[in-house]
Amino acid sequence: MAYRFVRARPNRDRLPELRERLENGDVESMEPFGRALTAALERAKFDPETGEAVWIEEDYCTPPLAMEREAVLDEYFEAITVVADDVDETAGWKRLEDLPGLWEQISNVQ
Template sequence: MEYRVRAKFVLKKLPAFYQVLVDGTVANQKPDGAEIVSSMKQAKITGPNTIEWFETCYCPSPLKHERETVYDKYLVEIETNLVEERGAIEGDSFWSFLENHSKT
């Protein structure tokens, strides 16, 4: 099933989030690691500390495993809405923001 997801990010957690996204920690997670990394690369900033993206998930509870293993550690106020198909999300690249915010 396809979901449009909205969540708030916590600025102080972004460097750690970026680290696990780029060092293989998340990408190597089965079965959904690659999907999580891909989703964050496509996510858009749509409001103050708010990102939105589309994600495919077949869990009975939307993004259950993704939230338990990754998202709930770095994001808050996560909302999922079932959609028929992916559309366009307008906004700035979250990945670019994440990368720039995580530089030391």
């Protein structure tokens, strides 16, 4: 499996809509990437130093995140960057564990 370390600047005004789409299963139902994208975004963190959302995502696209960007990510995030390809999923999430959760951070701001 290929996992990627992703950073992106959230469009805060649009994130409530994304949250709703995650909760109602809209994103999860997208084939072939919906379950992996939902799992990654549910666990996404917020980097207060950069203002970016960060997450580890299972992805097999060339270029990286191509389908996910077209269907979902480009609507809710800007400056999407794959920081590292082929990261170890567990080690990647461990690297992010001290950051606040994206959804908690967003709800605290609004």
